[in-house]
Amino acid sequence: AQKITQTQPGMFVQEKEAVTLDCTYDTSDQSYGLFWYKQPSSGEMIFLIYQGSYDEQNATEGRYSLNFQKARKSTNLVISASQLGDSAMYFCAMRPLSGAGSYQLTFGKGTKLSVIP
Amino acid sequence: EAGVTQFPSHSVIEKGQTVTLRCDPISGHDNLYWYRRVMGKEIKFLLHFVKESKQDESGMPNNRFLAERTGGTYSTLKVQPAELEDSGVYFCASSRPVEGGSYEQYFGPGTRLTVT
Numbered sequence: 589a590q591k592i593t594q595t596q597p598g599m600f601v602q603e604k605e606a607v608t609l610d611c612t613y614d615t616s617d618q619s620y621g622l623f624w625y626k627q628p629s630s631g632e633m634i635f636l637i638y639q640g641s642y643d644e645q646n647a648t649e650g651r652y653s654l655n656f657q658k659a660r661k662s663t664n665l666v667i668s669a670s671q672l673g674d675s676a677m678y679f680c681a682m683r684p685l686s687g688a689g690s691y692q693l694t695f696g697k698g699t700k701l702s703v704i705p
Numbered sequence: 706e707a708g709v710t711q712f713p714s715h716s717v718i719e720k721g722q723t724v725t726l727r728c729d730p731i732s733g734h735d736n737l738y739w740y741r742r743v744m745g746k747e748i749k750f751l752l753h754f755v756k757e758s759k760q761d762e763s764g765m766p767n768n769r770f771l772a773e774r775t776g777g778t779y780s781t782l783k784v785q786p787a788e789l790e791d792s793g794v795y796f797c798a799s800s801r802p803v804e805g806g807s808y809e810q811y812f813g814p815g816t817r818l819t820v821t
Contacts (some may be wrong), residue, residue: 592747623809632708632814634797650756679748691761692734695748 589613592680592696599701601664601670608655608703609665611680619685622656622663623693627677636678639663640685667701675703709729709813711797717819726816729783730779737780737809738800739772740779743793751795754780787820794818 591614601607613622624636639647639654647654655664667674677700681693715770718724730737739751752762752769756777767770769788774780784791794817798810 625812629805631714631794631813633798634809635809638809658818680753689761689763691738691753692750692764693738693740693748694750697747 590617590682590684590694592694594680594696594699596699597697600623601667601674601701601703603672603703603705605670606643606666606668609667609678609680609701610662611664611696612662613680613682614661615684616681617675617684617687618684619656621685622654623629623681623683624652624654624663624665625679625681627679627698628673629676633679637665638702655701665671672705674704675701677701706773709799709811711813711816713816714814715819717821718787718810719821720789723783724787724818725758725780726782726784726795726797728782728797728813729779730797731811734801735777735800736800736802736810737774739780739782740796740798740799740812741793742815743790744794748796751782769784780807784818787818789820792818792820 593612620641622639626634639650651668653666653698675696679698680696712727714728736756742748750764752759754774771783794815796815798812
């Protein structure tokens, strides 16, 4: 079984500052993928960034980067230079990359980020 | 390309009634998924189609839920009869398989179902 824990129900960040959203996970799978999604008020879930368990380098996508610490089972999302449009719910998710259930995403409860002008 | 679309965006029905949710995946995506978020809880997997075949329906809560994917294109999720605990947001997602499995699932905006 897999479990995702997001301990921050809500976060505030000043515009143009960087913010880190925490995510820890638990799994017995050797090969797995970690995902972050953004859900703005419109409701659509937008894929942001992916990290494979065997990737040695932290993933980066524009202003998004991951601080992946495999031994600690954490994959924190870092958003640099926050913008007002970053205000949204952020979900951390994972799934095994092979075997039974490899298509099932397991989600955390999410963190609501509010960017302050 | 057009994203995943879902219809309706919001549905309010009475307990005991039937509701059918529709999902149109991204064109060319053979994989289609249904997820659900009940108030205050995590988003949970319901089932997975590969083309018109159900690959995994281990997350379906009970036999009041029926999912179909006619011709491997759009999918419907029917709840019959609806119960109060079925209220929540139902998400559909689609993906194309990529070598090694490191692909992302693209989500639709969800259908908010309210059972009164």
